[in-house]
Amino acid sequence: xxxxxxxxxxxxxxxxxxxxxxxxxxxxxxxxxxxxxxxxxxxxxxxxxxxxxxxxxxxxxxxxxxxxxxxxxxxxxxxxxxxxxxxxxxxxxxxxxxxxxxxxxxxxxxxxxxxxxxxxxxxxxxxxxxxxxxxxxxxxxxxxxxxxxxxxxxxxxxxxxxxxxxxxxxxxxxxxxxxxxxxxxxxxxxxxxxxxxxxxxxxxxxxxxxxxxxxxxxxxxxxxxxxxxxxxxxxxxxxxxxxxxxxxxxxxxxxxxxxxxxxxxxxxxxxxxxxxxxxxxxxxxxxxxxxxxxxxxxxxxxxxxxxxxxxxxxxx
Amino acid sequence: xxxxxxxxxxxxxxxxxxxxxxxxxxxxxxxxxxxxxxxxxxxxxxxxxxxxxxxxxxxxxxxxxxxxxxxxxxxxxxxxxxxxxxxxxxxxxxxxxxxxxxxxxxxxxxxxxxxxxxxxxxxxxxxxxxxxxxxxxxxxxxxxxxxxxxxxxxxxxxxxxxxxxxxxxxxxxxxxxxxxxxxxxxxxxxxxxxxxxxxxxxxxxxxxxxxxxxxxxxxxxxxxxxxxxxxxxxxxxxxxxxxxxxxxxxxxxxxxxxxxxxxxxxxxxxxxxxxxxxxxxxxxxxxxxxxxxxxxxxxxx
Numbered sequence: 001x002x003x004x005x006x007x008x009x010x011x012x013x014x015x016x017x018x019x020x021x022x023x024x025x026x027x028x029x030x031x032x033x034x035x036x037x038x039x040x041x042x043x044x045x046x047x048x049x050x051x052x053x054x055x056x057x058x059x060x061x062x063x064x065x066x067x068x069x070x071x072x073x074x075x076x077x078x079x080x081x082x083x084x085x086x087x088x089x090x091x092x093x094x095x096x097x098x099x100x101x102x103x104x105x106x107x108x109x110x111x112x113x114x115x116x117x118x119x120x121x122x123x124x125x126x127x128x129x130x131x132x133x134x135x136x137x138x139x140x141x142x143x144x145x146x147x148x149x150x151x152x153x154x155x156x157x158x159x160x161x162x163x164x165x166x167x168x169x170x171x172x173x174x175x176x177x178x179x180x181x182x183x184x185x186x187x188x189x190x191x192x193x194x195x196x197x198x199x200x201x202x203x204x205x206x207x208x209x210x211x212x213x214x215x216x217x218x219x220x221x222x223x224x225x226x227x228x229x230x231x232x233x234x235x236x237x238x239x240x241x242x243x244x245x246x247x248x249x250x251x252x253x254x255x256x257x258x259x260x261x262x263x264x265x266x267x268x269x270x271x272x273x274x275x276x277x278x279x280x281x282x283x284x285x286x287x288x289x290x291x292x293x294x295x296x297x298x299x300x301x302x303x304x305x306x307x308x309x310x311x312x313x314x315x316x
Numbered sequence: 317x318x319x320x321x322x323x324x325x326x327x328x329x330x331x332x333x334x335x336x337x338x339x340x341x342x343x344x345x346x347x348x349x350x351x352x353x354x355x356x357x358x359x360x361x362x363x364x365x366x367x368x369x370x371x372x373x374x375x376x377x378x379x380x381x382x383x384x385x386x387x388x389x390x391x392x393x394x395x396x397x398x399x400x401x402x403x404x405x406x407x408x409x410x411x412x413x414x415x416x417x418x419x420x421x422x423x424x425x426x427x428x429x430x431x432x433x434x435x436x437x438x439x440x441x442x443x444x445x446x447x448x449x450x451x452x453x454x455x456x457x458x459x460x461x462x463x464x465x466x467x468x469x470x471x472x473x474x475x476x477x478x479x480x481x482x483x484x485x486x487x488x489x490x491x492x493x494x495x496x497x498x499x500x501x502x503x504x505x506x507x508x509x510x511x512x513x514x515x516x517x518x519x520x521x522x523x524x525x526x527x528x529x530x531x532x533x534x535x536x537x538x539x540x541x542x543x544x545x546x547x548x549x550x551x552x553x554x555x556x557x558x559x560x561x562x563x564x565x566x567x568x569x570x571x572x573x574x575x576x577x578x579x580x581x582x583x584x585x586x587x588x589x590x591x592x593x594x595x596x597x598x599x600x601x602x603x604x605x606x607x608x609x610x611x612x613x614x615x616x617x
Contacts, residue, residue, distance in 0.1 A: 028519065032519070035416075036415075036416035036419060036420065037416075037420070039412060039413060039416045040413065040416050040417060040420065040426060043409075043413050043429075043430065043490070044426065044429040044430065046487070047429050047430055047432060047433055047487070047490070047491075048429055048432070049455065050444045050445065050448050050455065050487075051432065051444070053444070053447060053448055053455040054440075054443070054444050054447065057447055069452075069453065070452075070453045072453075072458065111340075112340045112341055112344070115337040115338070115340065115341070116337060116338050116340075116341040118337055119333075119334035119335075119337035119338045120334075120338075123330065123333065123334035125330075125331065125334050125335075128334065131338065134345070135341075138345075138349060140599075140600060140603040141349075141353070141596070142544070142547075142548040142595075142596060142599050143548065144548055144572050144575060144576075144592055144595065144596075145352075145353065145356055145592050145593070145596050146348070146352050146353075146356075147575075147576070147579065147592075148356060148359065148579050148585055148588060148589055148592065149351070149352030149353075149355040149356045149359070150348065150352055152355070152366070153347065153348070153351060153352060153355070182348070183348055185340070185344055185348075186340070186341050186344040186345070186348070191341065215324070215327075215328055216327065216328045216333045216336075217327075220337070241435050244437070245435070245436070245437035245438060247437065247438050247439055247551050248551050248576075252580060263437070264437040264438065264439040264440065265439070267439050267440075267443075268439040268442075268554075268555060283443070284443070284447065287439075287440045287443045287444065290437060290439070290440055291436050291437065291440050294435050294436070294437070295432065295435065295436075298431075298432075298435045299428065302424070302427070302428065302431075305431070305435070306427065306431075306495055309492055309495050309496065310495055310496055310499040
């Protein structure tokens with residue numbers, strides 16, 4: 001439906017319509033108001049009840065779980081479960097791994113994206129358009145195509161993790177934090193996004209600093225970068241939440257390296273100890289604990305997150 | 317910091333500076349983009365168990381997938397069902413909720429409720445629904461029971477496994493799509509709709525002939541990016557159906573998960589790379605369609 005005509009109000013018709021409008025509109029509006037709140041409430045319940053279900057599950061006693069029929073509302077809430085799982089599982093280690101890896105990735109991606117975006121937005125040089133097109137095109141490559149080759153590139157990386165220069169003899173980057181961080185050091189989308197933000201920085205400002213004798217790195221870090229601060233924050237929060245929740249790659253490279261596992265991966269792999277129905281409350285408590293940190297970050301920085309979700313779509 | 321004047325002027329020359337800023341990205345692109353894409357293409361033409369050297373077999377892996385493999389085409393069909401199903405249910409729902417959302421006060425509170433699932437890690441989402449979907453005492457069947465409806469085995473019945481996966485994915489993505497639609501609706505000028513109403517158009521007519529055409533760029537963006545990520549998705553199924561290969565009777569096995577198991581459990585790197593490239597071809601075709609359509613719609617992806 002390319003050219004659906006938008007009927008424009010001819011004054012005469014408008015006057016007639018207006019005379020007839022109020023009553024119908026009044027009833028229609030009330031109906032729509034009731035409908036929209038009903039819809040939003042139902043939707044919000046569907047969004048939130050599964051979380052509540054998990055919390056209630058974490059609070060049940062083993063006896064309540066094994067009763068027939070099972071008890072839904074815990075009568076004797078086991079708040080201690082949230083403490084007990086810290087004794088049973090290396091949750092602190094996993095949290096520290098998650099935090100370290102995610103912060104490293106976020107810092108690297110913000111830095112590389114800002115530097116590249118700045119070069120592409122503020123300098124004219126042969127090849128700049130090709131590089132920009134490459135960054136846009138690279139976004140179209142789905143993650144799964146890299147799973148197998150990344151694994152072996154890190155495994156046979158020359159001179160890393162006991163490897164000689166031909167890439168054999170050791171285990172390469174596998175078994176080290178580098179395996180979790182390096183493949184995500186650059187984000188093509190981040191470059192694209194930062195270029196957009198740097199396009200808004202006036203050239204005159206940078207040229208004035210050059211005339212004053214400032215070095216190029218000084219200009220970038222002290223003048224250009226602070227001007228795109230909110231753009232950088234948008235990228236940072238998006239990258240942080242995305243990689244905090246990353247599972248597939250971490251699972252692939254840390255299956256045999258428990259010390260490197262992150263919060264979601266550690267919990268995913270821990271099914272054995274919770275096979276018995278009576279112990280499932282502890283499993284559910286661990287899941288609740290794994291969600292809490294992001295929810296706090298998200299509530300604090302919601303505004304930036306919303307901006308990062310919508311910044312890729314509609315222009316303007 | 318003291319630097320030699322020669323070095324300093326070289327570093328600061330307008331010809332060199334941009335390349336210095338781009339150098340980390342260029343090194344990364346060579347090692348983690350160009351090399352892997354070429355390496356995967358090469359491996360897809362070999363038989364390789366990752367322990368002994370690869371053996372060249374030409375296009376035999378691709379031939380095997382389409383001619384002999386008993387599962388590959390089934391997984392492709394199921395992947396398409398998953399991607400299309402999540403859109404068919406998720407997009408109209410997100411649009412409806414966005415329309416309600418853009419006309420109420422206290423947006424912040426509503427927004428938190430709807431976006432909480434999308435910041436929750438996938439392992440937690442998998443566990444949450446593993447419990448919600450339990451047949452005898454899961455939340456969903458308890459709610460159905462309140463209305464006197466029978467509670468099926470959402471995760472154990474092969475005919476429901478795909479639908480359950482789709483529903484969870486819709487739940488996860490609803491917030492994102494709702495935010496995108498809300499942003500799209502916000503950029504539409506109220507004037508058009510007002511004019512149509514003054515002309516006596518019903519609310520449905522306003523929606524159908526005014527709002528929807530103006531929302532076309534957002535709609536396309538949501539549909540096509542959603543389709544592409546739906547085609548590549550399988551982490552959810554790993555968590556939702558533990559210890560199985562994509563659920564009961566493999567009813568929720570998608571091509572991505574099939575590739576993952578081939579590579580990291582069966583150590584058939586060549587065949588798995590061929591699967592990756594076939595799926596990639598499909599996703600790329602969808603991406604190109606997206607670019608074409610979005611350009612026409614006046615949107616920058």
